[in-house]
Amino acid sequence: MSDHLKWRTSSYSDSEGxxxxxxxxxxxxxxVRDSKLGPTGSWFRVRGSAWAASLAHAAGDGAGCGGLRNAG
Structure with a gap:
């Protein structure tokens, strides 16, 4: 199934690989996959709602993560 997907590289990835x-x-x-491993490497998948909650948490707003906020 991985070969039928359109993969996009993170904007935070550097040009050094x-x-x-x-x-x-x-x-x-x-x-989600590590591009250094290539198309035959392992990858994992998550529900869109879980991905959105993870991104919100990483951004520090805690939305969708049970109200948790960054302690920093």
Whole structure:
């Protein structure tokens, strides 16, 4: 299934080939992989709602994460 997805590289990935994360979306699932491992490497998938909550938490607003906020 991975070969039918349109993968996008994170805007935070650097041009040196490290810290590379790629994502591909389908109707309700987000697929995530490490681009250094190539298309045959392992990847995981999460529900779109869980991905959105993770991004909100990483951004520090805590939305969708049970009201948790960054302690920093």
């Amino acid at each position: 490290s810290n590379c994360m790629e994502v591909a979306s389908s109707p309700r699932i987000i697929h």
